[in-house]
Amino acid sequence: MKTTTIDELDVEALNLSGGPTVSRMFLPETSEKATLISGTEAEIADRLIEIFKELGVL
Amino acid sequence: MNQDIFVIIEHLRGQVADISFVMLAAARGLAQWSGGKVIAVLLGHNADGLSGNLNCDQVLYLDHPLLADFTSDAYQKVLFGLIGEKQPRAVLFGHTTIGADVASILSARLDLPMISSGRTFASDGKFTCQICGGKIMAEGELPGSTVLVTMVPGGYKPEQGQSAQNPQVLSLPAPILEDLKVVLKQYIEPEVADIDISREPLLISVGRGIQTQDNISIAEELAEALGGVVSASRPVIDQGWLPTSRLVGKSGKAVKPKVYLAVGISGAPEHVEAITGSETIIAINTDINAPIFNLAKYGTTADLFDLVPVLTQKIRDAK
């Protein structure tokens, strides 16, 4: 048997003063840094292989 | 309250962590707005040599044998006194195991506001921070009092927080550290199992996007063709699809490969903190808004199941 009681508080009862204020929420700006590779799978794969070669891992 | 920005320097086994340099870079912009100085706070024992390349106006150095290694208890005691006395405009901590631990307790004990997962500060002092593991950003105003901020990587490059000039170091007496509840007795290096991913130059890292254990073979085949090693984010390890030794992140290993190929990994802060030392990060993720793209140098939104087998085959053909 459940015996726990749940107390309800008004938000006003909590002191929220002194904290940061949020003025805006947004999705992260895409690709601040990443250079996006697009095309067909084969084209993307070719570009990735070029990059691997440029970086000396292939 | 003064207008200085304190940066709590994180270091482990004689090395300053990259997040410390990221924070120093962030602090520089914030100090320009507040009109104060950038002060690096270094806690340690015989560790003043670590201050060498910190890009700051001054280092406050507190030395004590019990500060040789991090314990939450000792750090709290020292920083409680220091922040309470100096009342800087802001105190930056890493959003790391260490920083999140100490900052949250100090926020409660000093009754100071705290911003979690801070990323950047604008020239008007506005902050941005990550919420929901980086899937949403929030922008806001710093509160008027001293504020504690835990900072995630990605907003600044570690090099921006480094300097060739030695900063001025001011040694402060550490408080008496007695009655500590936790004392570090021994540092135990994690066992290196099959492979030490922290030393591998090429990591093909798989995340939840890989969906099933059977699909791990897609990454293994690519790794084999490229001559790399497969590592993973936590959900993959938690499922038991790869051994714990392959875990990249806060609960696993920090890695610094030449190339880190993140396949179906979103880029949560606990993962990202361990890959910032990579020379080049490449991300394959169908979600253009995934935070990993903020860190990656190259990226594609192709479906990993379509792209990776084609890539593997082309690499094999080219050999």
Ligand SMILES: Cc1cc2nc3c(=O)[nH]c(=O)nc-3n(C[C@H](O)[C@H](O)[C@H](O)COP(=O)(O)OP(=O)(O)OC[C@H]3O[C@@H](n4cnc5c(N)ncnc54)[C@H](O)[C@@H]3O)c2cc1C
């Ligand atoms: C105290 C603590 C410690 C933690 N320690 C770690 C740690 O050490 N390491 C760690 O990694 N995490 C750690 N975490 C967990 C962390 O918060 C994230 O939950 C985790 O990193 C998410 O892993 P993921 O990116 O693989 O999964 P998700 O966040 O679910 O991302 C999966 C990604 O795959 C993409 N995707 C899906 N399907 C495809 C497809 N077909 N092709 C291409 N892309 C696709 C999706 O777009 C998504 O971005 C920790 C959390 C806590 C609280």
